[in-house]
Amino acid sequence: MEVDDIKTSKVVLLSKRPKGLPDSSTFQLVERDIPELKDGEVLIQSLYLSVDPYMRGRMSAAKSYAEPFQVGEPLTGGIVGKVVKSKAANLAEGDYVTARLDWAEYNVVHENKLRKINPELAPITTALYVLGMPGLTAYFGLLDIGQPKKGETVVISGAAGAVGMIVGQIAKLKGCRVVGIAGSEEKIAYLKNKLGFDAVINYKTTENISEELAAVCPDGIDVYYDNVGGTITDAVIFQMNFHARVVICGQIAHYNDTKMGMGPRFLPYVLTRSILIKGFIVGNYADRIEEGRKELAEWLKQGKITYEENIVTGLENAPDAFLGLFRGDNLGKQLVRIEH
Amino acid sequence: MEVDDIKTSKVVLLSKRPKGLPDSSTFQLVERDIPELKDGEVLIQSLYLSVDPYMRGRMSAAKSYAEPFQVGEPLTGGIVGKVVKSKAANLAEGDYVTARLDWAEYNVVHENKLRKINPELAPITTALYVLGMPGLTAYFGLLDIGQPKKGETVVISGAAGAVGMIVGQIAKLKGCRVVGIAGSEEKIAYLKNKLGFDAVINYKTTENISEELAAVCPDGIDVYYDNVGGTITDAVIFQMNFHARVVICGQIAHYNDTKMGMGPRFLPYVLTRSILIKGFIVGNYADRIEEGRKELAEWLKQGKITYEENIVTGLENAPDAFLGLFRGDNLGKQLVRIEH
Numbered sequence: 001m002e003v004d005d006i007k008t009s010k011v012v013l014l015s016k017r018p019k020g021l022p023d024s025s026t027f028q029l030v031e032r033d034i035p036e037l038k039d040g041e042v043l044i045q046s047l048y049l050s051v052d053p054y055m056r057g058r059m060s061a062a063k064s065y066a067e068p069f070q071v072g073e074p075l076t077g078g079i080v081g082k083v084v085k086s087k088a089a090n091l092a093e094g095d096y097v098t099a100r101l102d103w104a105e106y107n108v109v110h111e112n113k114l115r116k117i118n119p120e121l122a123p124i125t126t127a128l129y130v131l132g133m134p135g136l137t138a139y140f141g142l143l144d145i146g147q148p149k150k151g152e153t154v155v156i157s158g159a160a161g162a163v164g165m166i167v168g169q170i171a172k173l174k175g176c177r178v179v180g181i182a183g184s185e186e187k188i189a190y191l192k193n194k195l196g197f198d199a200v201i202n203y204k205t206t207e208n209i210s211e212e213l214a215a216v217c218p219d220g221i222d223v224y225y226d227n228v229g230g231t232i233t234d235a236v237i238f239q240m241n242f243h244a245r246v247v248i249c250g251q252i253a254h255y256n257d258t259k260m261g262m263g264p265r266f267l268p269y270v271l272t273r274s275i276l277i278k279g280f281i282v283g284n285y286a287d288r289i290e291e292g293r294k295e296l297a298e299w300l301k302q303g304k305i306t307y308e309e310n311i312v313t314g315l316e317n318a319p320d321a322f323l324g325l326f327r328g329d330n331l332g333k334q335l336v337r338i339e340h
Numbered sequence: 341m342e343v344d345d346i347k348t349s350k351v352v353l354l355s356k357r358p359k360g361l362p363d364s365s366t367f368q369l370v371e372r373d374i375p376e377l378k379d380g381e382v383l384i385q386s387l388y389l390s391v392d393p394y395m396r397g398r399m400s401a402a403k404s405y406a407e408p409f410q411v412g413e414p415l416t417g418g419i420v421g422k423v424v425k426s427k428a429a430n431l432a433e434g435d436y437v438t439a440r441l442d443w444a445e446y447n448v449v450h451e452n453k454l455r456k457i458n459p460e461l462a463p464i465t466t467a468l469y470v471l472g473m474p475g476l477t478a479y480f481g482l483l484d485i486g487q488p489k490k491g492e493t494v495v496i497s498g499a500a501g502a503v504g505m506i507v508g509q510i511a512k513l514k515g516c517r518v519v520g521i522a523g524s525e526e527k528i529a530y531l532k533n534k535l536g537f538d539a540v541i542n543y544k545t546t547e548n549i550s551e552e553l554a555a556v557c558p559d560g561i562d563v564y565y566d567n568v569g570g571t572i573t574d575a576v577i578f579q580m581n582f583h584a585r586v587v588i589c590g591q592i593a594h595y596n597d598t599k600m601g602m603g604p605r606f607l608p609y610v611l612t613r614s615i616l617i618k619g620f621i622v623g624n625y626a627d628r629i630e631e632g633r634k635e636l637a638e639w640l641k642q643g644k645i646t647y648e649e650n651i652v653t654g655l656e657n658a659p660d661a662f663l664g665l666f667r668g669d670n671l672g673k674q675l676v677r678i679e680h
Contacts, residue, residue, distance in 0.1 A: 057612065064612040065582070229607050242405070243624075251608040261605040267569050268591040270619040272397060272404040277617040279610040284583075 003043070003084045009034050010315050011104035014069045018059055021256045021326060026059065027075075027319040035108050042114070043085035044097060044107045049315070049336040050078035050128040051322040052162075053227075054281075056255040065281050074102035078128045080117070081107070091116065098127040103318055105338055122300060129162060129333040130300055130307050131293050133282055137249060138166035139292045140285040143174075145247045145278045146223040150175035153217050155236055158227030159197070160187035162333040163249060167225045168197055169305040176223070179216055181209075181232055183328045190308070190331060209235040220244075229253045230261070237266045240275055248279040256326065308332030313339060343383070343424050349374050350655050351444035354409045358399055361596040361666060366399065367415075367659040375448050382454070383425035384437060384447045389655070389676040390418035390468040391662040392502075394621075396595040405621050414442035418468045420457070421447070431456065438467040443658055445678055462640060469502060469673040470640055470647050471633050473622055478506035479632045480625040481587045483514075485618045486563040490515035493557050495576055498567030499537070500527035502673040503589060507565045508537055509645040516563070519556055521549075521572055523668045530648070530671060549575040560584075569593045570601070577606045580615055588619040596666065648672025653679060 008031050015028035037043060055077060058069045069075055079101040083091050088111035091097065097114040101107040117127045129135055141163075148154050154171040158164045159180025168191065171178045179199045180191040191197040199216035206212050213221070213235055220241040226233050230253030237246065254261060270277065285292065299305045310330040312321045318336045325334060348371050355368035377383060395417060398409045409415055419441040423431050428451035431437065437454040441447040457467045469475055481503075488494050494511040498504045499520030508531065511518045519539045520531040531537040539556035546552050553561070553575055560581040566573050570593035577586065594601060610617065625632065639645045650670040652661045658676045665674060 065614065226607070229605070233607065248607055248611045251611050254605065254608045257608075262602045263605045265569070265594065265601040265603045267566070267573065267588055267617075267619070268594045268597075270617065271588045271591050272619070274405065274619050274621060274624055276619075277607075277610065279607070279612070279614050279616075281614060284614055 006043070006084075006106060007034060008032060009104045009106035011074050011102055012315065012318055013074055014059060014071050016071060017061060018256075020258045022056065022059060022323060024319060024323075029316055032104075034106050037085060037087045037108060039087050040089070040110050040112070041108055042083045042088050042091050042097075042111055044079075044081040044101065044109060044114075045084045045340055046079050046081045046101070046105055046107065046315075046338045048080045048125050048128055049103060049318055049338060050132070051318060051325060051334045051336060052077065052133070053250055053252050053255060053325050055322065056326075065283065074104060076100050076102055078133055079103075079107070080124050080127050096124050098132065103315065105315060105340070122297065125309060125333075125335060126300065126307075128335060129309065130166060130296055130305065134162040134333060135166055135296050136285070136289060136292045137282045138163045138170060139296055140282060140288070141247045141249045141280055142167050142170050142223070142225055144285070145276075145280060146225060146245050148174045148176045148223050151177070152222035153177045153179065153219055154223040154225065155179045155181065155213070155217065155221050156225045156227070157181045157232050157236070158250060158252065159191055159200070160184075160331050161227055162330070164225070164227055165191070165195060165307065165332055166305060168195055170299075171223070172196060173299070173304060177217075177219075179213075179221075181228075187331055194306070203232055210239070213239055223247070225249060227252060230263070234264050234266070237275075238264075238269055240269075240273060242273050244273060244275050246275060246277040248277060252326065309335055311335045311337050313337045346383070346424075346446060347374060348372060349444045349446035351414050351442055352655065352658055353414055354399060354411050356411055357401060358596075360598045362396065362399060362663060364659060364663075369656055372444075374446050377425060377427045377448060380428050380450050380452070381448055382423045382428050382431050382437075382451055384419075384421040384441065384449060384454075385424045385680055386419050386421045386441070386445055386447065386655075386678045388420045388465050388468055389443060389658055389678060390472070391658060391665060391674045391676060392417065392473070393590055393592050393595060393665050395662065396666075405623065414444060416440050416442055418473060419443075419447070420464050420467050436464050438472065443655065445655060445680070462637065465649060465673075465675060466640065466647075468675060469649065470506060470636055470645065474502040474673060475506050475636050476625070476629060476632045477589060477622045478503045478510060479636055480622060480628070481589045481620055482507050482510050482563070482565055484625070485587045485616075485620060486565060486585050488514045488516045488563050491517070492562035493517045493519065493559055494563040494565065495519045495521065495553070495557065495561050496565045496567070497521045497569075497572050497576070498590060498592065499531055499540070500524075500671050501567055502670070504565070504567055505531070505535060505647065505672055506645060508535055510639075511563070512536060513639070513644060517557075517559075519553070521568075527671055535646070543572055550579070553579055563587070565589060567592060570603070574604050574606070577615075578604075578609055580609075580613060582613050584613060584615050586615060586617040588617060592666065649675055651675045651677050653677045
């Protein structure tokens with residue numbers, strides 16, 4: 001199809017706010033008109049769309065670090081696309097760009113909101129992963145909050161997810177003993193055999209996670225990078241060493257909670273062990289993003305870190321790909337490819 | 341009595357490890373021989389003895405930041421005393437000293453373990469309070485972890501205790517809105533009228549602490565200095581602002597727990613608000629103690645901070661004074677005076 005014939009775009013809207021676990025009725029696929037380009041704007045053809053657990057938070061009305069999605073309005077997320085029409089000074093047709101955009105086949109956006117990517121430096125999907133939000137989240141959370149030192153023990157929950165597998169590799173680069181917690185034998189095998197984790201725990205098949213942790217962390221736990229929360233986190237926290245650091249990156253076990261969960265009170269332990277717990281989002285490091293991206297790109301180039309992508313095809317399958325994050329479908333980064 | 345006639349000393353032993361709340365059977369008062377002085381040692385006559393909530397932890401066998409007390413052995417704690425006999429090069433009879441010593445009328449100690457205090461600079465009891473462990477705990481916890489900024493809201497639990505009332509005054513010096521939580525009308529009146537706290541909450545008479553907190557913290561809570569834990573802390577944490585800091589100094593609500601308490605899971609909230617939680621003990625700041633003591637002494641001298649002491653008399657009453665900490669008896673620092 002000629003670009004001038006592209007008049008409409010499919011787009012995914014938030015149909016209604018989910019109570020508990022979202023399902024297909026949370027989303028609505030509609031067709032909308034594509035507006036005319038104004039000066040400075042480009043038309044972007046979506047190529048890859050990122051689905052991320054944090055988006056569940058934005059589906060609720062509650063105040064959080066990101067504005068809630070509005071019912072009847074498009075979902076937005078990380079997208080890599082190609083400029084197919086330009087009225088912008090610094091972007092030409094054929095350029096690859098990334099930004100947080102509507103979940104749509106096409107977006108019209110001002111060039112100021114886009115970051116150009118060089119497809120020769122790394123595969124374009126890395127802009128949504130190792131060199132994008134998940135990679136930077138792993139980098140700053142582990143290094144700035146976790147402060148891992150050589151010989152220390154780092155435990156990661158959600159270790160085979162997009163962020164977790166990068167965290168583990170960076171921790172290995174820093175000379176740490178790395179223990180991953182994940183939920184399938186495929187994930188466990190990947191972490192152990194492909195990424196060289198020192199120990200792995202399948203939380204779905206391990207009867208007593210606390211005992212298993214104690215067995216594989218004979219020197220206790222110095223850094224805990226938490227993507228999950230809940231009972232896994234309970235088990236880890238009570239085995240942390242003096243001056244240990246807990247990085248709260250995700251709490252996927254709780255994103256669909258409809259009431260406040262109850263758990264063991266660990267603050268007395270936090271006190272007697274001088275433990276630090278810190279929640280964060282990558283946006284807290286806005287002024288250091290380029291520093292992080294540069295180091296991650298270097299590691300990637302040198303083959304010091306690797307990654308896995310789980311790709312489904314078709315915008316219409318994006319909602320189910322998102323729901324799959326809560327089923328634990330994905331090994332590594334979940335992406336949606338948009339074909340044109 | 342001539343000093344050479346002093347052959348024995350009363351001392352308080354840990355009689356048995358308490359299960360739950362300690363009582364009088366936890367302690368045993370005995371008489372022991374005073375050993376001969378060796379070179380470098382002095383004989384110290386105890387004048388004031390400090391009772392502190394953290395000592396409860398040392399009565400249990402569990403590993404913590406301080407070594408457990410041993411059953412049948414003396415309790416130890418902060419003591420201010422006078423040198424009555426010296427074989428030490430740098431301490432003479434009549435000198436005032438402080439250290440962590442046995443709960444006894446007399447101690448024989450090497451001079452290296454003692455800090456000499458100048459009774460002309462400040463009352464000698466301040467060595468156990470504002471210029472000692474509790475004052476330094478307030479200072480470093482609030483300033484280093486809490487990082488209060490002008491105009492921010494600081495909430496303090498156990499606000500009328502030894503540490504809490506110093507924290508509140510330092511926070512006022514830093515230009516913060518200060519809200520204290522305490523457990524009696526006498527304490528509430530003191531914090532409000534004498535120390536100028538901006539708002540106070542009596543947790544024993546307030547029906548809904550969350551609602552009251554919301555009313556007196558219209559801009560949310562930026563720093564929470566926690567001496568207490570439990571349901572008070574639950575109420576505070578869920579009203580904390582983005583990038584708020586929680587200083588875990590004490591958890592007196594839990595020191596006598598015989599099983600793990602359960603409470604609301606707040607880590608999802610810690611995540612979405614980028615909250616920091618940090619447990620600490622003053623010993624973490626060992627290399628900055630003199631810096632803290634100097635600034636506290638300056639504030640004290642200038643009348644910028646004041647304090648209250650609650651004093652009982654007699655070593656035999658030290659156990660009950662300690663138990664009173666858990667009854668909430670004390671406004672300010674609880675001390676025991678030893679008369680000779």
